[in-house]
Amino acid sequence: MKSDAPQNPRELRARTRNFSIVAHIDHGKSTISDRILEATHAVDGREMVSQLLDSMDIERERGITIKSNAVRVAYDADDGETYHLNLIDTPGHVDFSYEVSRSLAACEGAVLVVDATQGVEAQTVSNALLAMNADLEIVPAINKIDLPSADPEGVRAQIEEALAIPADDAVLVSGKTGEGIHELLEAVVRLVPPPAGDDNAPLRALVVDSWFDAYRGVVAIVRVMDGALVPGEACRLMASGAVFDVEGVGYRQPKERELPRLGAGEVGYLVTGLKDPALVHAGDTVTGAERPAGEPLPGYREAKPMVFCGLFPVDTKDYEALRDALERLCLNDPSITYEPETSVALGFGFRAGFLGLLHMEVVKERLEREFDLDLVATAPSVDYHVHTTKGSILDVKSPIDLPDPTQIAFIEEPMLAAKVIVPPEYVGAVMDLTVEHRGTFLDMVYIGETSVEMHWRVPLSELILDYFDQLKSRTRGYASLDYELDGYETADLVKLDILLAGEPVDALSFIVHATKAYAVGHDLAVKLKEIIPRQLFEVPIQAVVGGRVVARTNVKARRKDVLAKCYGGDISRKRKLLEKQREGKKRMKSIGKVDVPQEAFMAILKVGE
Amino acid sequence: MSSAASFEALYLHIPFCRSRCAYCDFRSQAVGEDGDLARSYADALLRLVGECASEGVLDRVRTVYIGGGTPTALGEGLATLIEGVRDLLPHGLGELTFEANPESTTPELLRACREAGATRASIGAQSSDDAVLRRLGRIHSAREALRAIERASSAGLRVSADLIAGCPGQGPGDLAKDVRRIVGAGAAHVSVYALEVHEGTPFGDLEAEGRLDAPDEDGAADLLEEASRALEEEGLSRYEVSNYARPGEESRHNLAYWEGRAYLGLGPSAASMLEGEGGGRLRLACASTTEAVAGARSMRDLSFDIEELDRRQAMAEDLMLAARLSKGLSRELVERARAVLGPRVGGTLAYLGDAGLLEAKGDRLAPTDRGWLMGNVLYGNLWALAEVE
The missing domain is CATH 3.20.20.70 (Aldolase class I)
Known part of the structure; x- marks a missing residue:
């Protein structure tokens, strides 16, 4: 390997390539990343953890990427030069589409991975479009050529047809055997342009992602566009206004390597020393405090939570622990918001905000796993604007906070501009589904022959329930979805209350469109009947809207719960069984006389399963 | 032993x-x-x-x-x-x-x-x-x-x-x-x-x-x-x-067994019970295999798993076992339980009465028809009295 010795910034840029890997799910993005790290000796084979870039446990388990990451490797190319390749990993879920766009903005190229046995699929198309919109050079790679059913030639033709990307020299690779990885890296060097940038212009660096480090404060992944980041120099974040002195810069290999400066065109980490993670958002621009840039980099959007749910400790004694846990989790994920919430049924807890449902699930799982908490999460809600008869406007993120109907003039709900990309044969299915979800169809355009891009205006509340899952299942996984907030609109919304054994349970309440109240009430009551186990007393379940019962059902009382034999040796055994039963009961939430399992509070998400 | x-x-x-x-x-x-x-x-x-x-x-x-x-x-x-x-x-x-x-x-x-x-x-x-x-x-x-x-x-x-x-x-x-x-x-x-x-x-x-x-x-x-x-x-x-x-x-x-009298059990997994110290109770389960028992020359050749119940546990077990019997809990037993386990006994018995699992028969509390079928709730609540709050 040639030396990493100081060189002038222009030379350095000429030998730098910044790129991402994009793919349809399961087409092999992570294995190819792993292979690249291996091939460039960034990671020793023995210390290789599969899917290295996804460092969080939950990410690894679920095979999804939540945080972005950037790794720099040195690659000795066939032309005799050593190149710095910055591989920028992107999140892979619609909840994080903004984060994806920030990652792509840090790149000049993208490797588009297509499975040689599956061919072009919906997310192949949508991810390719995202990359093209970001003006990235696309390097097509056909993966899994080791499989007997691989059809690289067919897939090559598909890429040209569907995406209008020349695929003559698409690289054939196998993430499994490592075949073609060298050729792929050669193609990256050849096809991806070196980064541009003005070394003498005022500093502008794009924040791609950030996390909190207990010793160093907020650390950000940045792409320097102009100027340079130099330790000791004072900087300012243009959106948040935070000011800090650069405490260190460098790159990750994935181990951190410190550098004396991070110049234009480079991707690396920046130690800010800031103690408040909320001050450093993806998409913000770092500039010099002394000689600031006139304009920030384009595309900044505040990470706004879209989905809210109540989080309550099963054991009320854990309230403080939950607060501490949320506080600590937010250090690494400032997109989470939370404020105290009180429920008659569940006691003290928090109303927390998330980027989307997956984000919500991941955070709940992390709270439970990393902080050893047992939590009840209530049905997700959006941020409604409630106009009262007195003329004030309330932000209502929880059904608990909805005023009495007599005090409500009207309610506005957040809307989304949604983009669905599907093969043409699924257009009808998407139409049906989205109209069922109160969507308004705007228009659609054909992209090549194999994809249609449909534009919709849909209430966010409809999208956060089962829309995404339904979309996947009704299009056999082909559809991809992207959306952004698009204002508010008045809607006929009502509160659906659930009564268990005659008592309203506030934590089960739900805000729903009036036309759907009956159906949702019925489905929810039926689902709760499935979830709530039979117990000592009969548990009538009622769904009520505006004082009118729209659905009712019953969990019958248990008839038999007895361990028959109890002689000499059985006595200890039976006692232990009774203790076990009791432990099981403790994991449920007692509301009045009724024991309610934790999943009941999320029943609305399981309706229809 | x-x-x-x-x-x-x-x-x-x-x-x-x-x-x-x-x-x-x-x-x-x-x-x-x-x-x-x-x-x-x-x-x-x-x-x-x-x-x-x-x-x-x-x-x-x-x-x-x-x-x-x-x-x-x-x-x-x-x-x-x-x-x-x-x-x-x-x-x-x-x-x-x-x-x-x-x-x-x-x-x-x-x-x-x-x-x-x-x-x-x-x-x-x-x-x-x-x-x-x-x-x-x-x-x-x-x-x-x-x-x-x-x-x-x-x-x-x-x-x-x-x-x-x-x-x-x-x-x-x-x-x-x-x-x-x-x-x-x-x-x-x-x-x-x-x-x-x-x-x-x-x-x-x-x-x-x-x-x-x-x-x-x-x-x-x-x-x-x-x-x-x-x-x-x-x-x-x-x-x-x-x-x-x-x-x-x-x-x-x-x-x-049900009235809490001491018994000896011999053979694999057979249980024995004897009074422990201070109102407690010992329960032993024979841990020897069939072959080991067959070859045993003396009690010393057998092994036992010993479970020790303290006074509260022994008392709660008495209540639990009494609730399996038709004659149920005598006033004397309830008084003894109150002395050992505290006032919570009254609350639990009232709850079990309200739930229709126990009823008064003369000066005893006996299981109802529902109490027979929902025995685990009955016994579980009585056993839980052993826990110290």
């Missing part, structure tokens, strides 16, 4: 069976006809009983129960064992019960056991329906079961029979029919158990695959109630959650 111990009941476990039933998770040395092991095992039991007797710890024993497994799998050896035990107990036997499976119950064996000193036979009938017996994996017919009851009765033994409710293939009316048949054949004592499906048994496997077509909770409850009604009609009253008897036919041995 401490020489200060003094037992009132003796249990001998016979861990042999000719075949394994589809619902059974009991430890038994199933199948084979390993006659040598069975013989040396029975000899060893007798040796151990002799050792205990010579140390005086069996002086107060009035009842003996030989259970299994299948004691009759010992054949004539069972009579030998009974006779040996009788001769070792200084004050003779008030009650000696042995369990018997229909297929191994010959008139000769019954007579021999009676002559050796047995007073009572417990017949594992389980059902009077051949189809149900086949599903249970029993190797006897309904006819054999009824004949075993008749034979035991004519041999001069008091007869108990077991029934299982909630088996695959059972429906309304079946338990009432079972009851009439076995009582008609001469059973003066009947135990009715709800089928329990355990993991690792053939039934457990079927259930895991969703292919065990046993009655559901409501169906099983109906069958248990039906059995109860039929037994009362036949003149057998419930005296414990699973046990019914004509007056005077109750199992004195089993009452010793």
Whole structure:
């Protein structure tokens, strides 16, 4: 390997390539990343953890990427030069589409991975479009050529047809055997342009992602566009206004390597020393405090939570622990918001905000796993604007906070501009589904022959329930979805209350469109009947809207719960069984006389399963 | 085992069976006809009983129960064992019960056991329906079961029979029919158990695959109630959650378990109970294998798992066991519990009363019909009183 010795910034840029890997799910993005790290000796084979870039446990388990990451490797190319390749990993879920766009903005190229046995699929198309919109050079790679059913030639033709990307020299690779990885890296060097940038212009660096480090404060992944980041120099974040002195810069290999400066065109980490993670958002621009840039980099959007749910400790004694846990989790994920919430049924807890449902699930799982908490999460809600008869406007993120109907003039709900990309044969299915979800169809355009891009205006509340899952299942996984907030609109919304054994349970309440109240009430009551186990007393379940019962059902009382034999040796055994039963009961939430399992509070998400 | 111990009941476990039933998770040395092991095992039991007797710890024993497994799998050896035990107990036997499976119950064996000193036979009938017996994996017919009851009765033994409710293939009316048949054949004592499906048994496997077509909770409850009604009609009253008897036919041995009297159990996993210090209680489970017991020269060769109950736990266990009996909790017992466990006792009893599981009968608190069927809630709440708040 040639030396990493100081060189002038222009030379350095000429030998730098910044790129991402994009793919349809399961087409092999992570294995190819792993292979690249291996091939460039960034990671020793023995210390290789599969899917290295996804460092969080939950990410690894679920095979999804939540945080972005950037790794720099040195690659000795066939032309005799050593190149710095910055591989920028992107999140892979619609909840994080903004984060994806920030990652792509840090790149000049993208490797588009297509499975040689599956061919072009919906997310192949949508991810390719995202990359093209970001003006990235696309390097097509056909993966899994080791499989007997691989059809690289067919897939090559598909890429040209569907995406209008020349695929003559698409690289054939196998993430499994490592075949073609060298050729792929050669193609990256050849096809991806070196980064541009003005070394003498005022500093502008794009924040791609950030996390909190207990010793160093907020650390950000940045792409320097102009100027340079130099330790000791004072900087300012243009959106948040935070000011800090650069405490260190460098790159990750994935181990951190410190550098004396991070110049234009480079991707690396920046130690800010800031103690408040909320001050450093993806998409913000770092500039010099002394000689600031006139304009920030384009595309900044505040990470706004879209989905809210109540989080309550099963054991009320854990309230403080939950607060501490949320506080600590937010250090690494400032997109989470939370404020105290009180429920008659569940006691003290928090109303927390998330980027989307997956984000919500991941955070709940992390709270439970990393902080050893047992939590009840209530049905997700959006941020409604409630106009009262007195003329004030309330932000209502929880059904608990909805005023009495007599005090409500009207309610506005957040809307989304949604983009669905599907093969043409699924257009009808998407139409049906989205109209069922109160969507308004705007228009659609054909992209090549194999994809249609449909534009919709849909209430966010409809999208956060089962829309995404339904979309996947009704299009056999082909559809991809992207959306952004698009204002508010008045809607006929009502509160659906659930009564268990005659008592309203506030934590089960739900805000729903009036036309759907009956159906949702019925489905929810039926689902709760499935979830709530039979117990000592009969548990009538009622769904009520505006004082009118729209659905009712019953969990019958248990008839038999007895361990028959109890002689000499059985006595200890039976006692232990009774203790076990009791432990099981403790994991449920007692509301009045009724024991309610934790999943009941999320029943609305399981309706229809 | 401490020489200060003094037992009132003796249990001998016979861990042999000719075949394994589809619902059974009991430890038994199933199948084979390993006659040598069975013989040396029975000899060893007798040796151990002799050792205990010579140390005086069996002086107060009035009842003996030989259970299994299948004691009759010992054949004539069972009579030998009974006779040996009788001769070792200084004050003779008030009650000696042995369990018997229909297929191994010959008139000769019954007579021999009676002559050796047995007073009572417990017949594992389980059902009077051949189809149900086949599903249970029993190797006897309904006819054999009824004949075993008749034979035991004519041999001069008091007869108990077991029934299982909630088996695959059972429906309304079946338990009432079972009851009439076995009582008609001469059973003066009947135990009715709800089928329990355990993991690792053939039934457990079927259930895991969703292919065990046993009655559901409501169906099983109906069958248990039906059995109860039929037994009362036949003149057998419930005296414990699973046990019914004509007056005077109750199992004195089993009452010793439920009334908290000390007992000694020998054989793999057999349990013993003795009073501990300061109102506490010790329960020992024999941890030795069949082979180890068969080779034991002395009690010192056996190993036991010891569980120690403190005063609160022993008290709560008394409450739990009393709640399994028809006579229920006496005022004296409740007062004692209040003294040991504190005022929470009152709250729990009130809750159980409100829930319709316990009711006042004279100066006692007895389980209701619902209390029988929802026994786990009843016992679980009483046992939970042992916890210190």
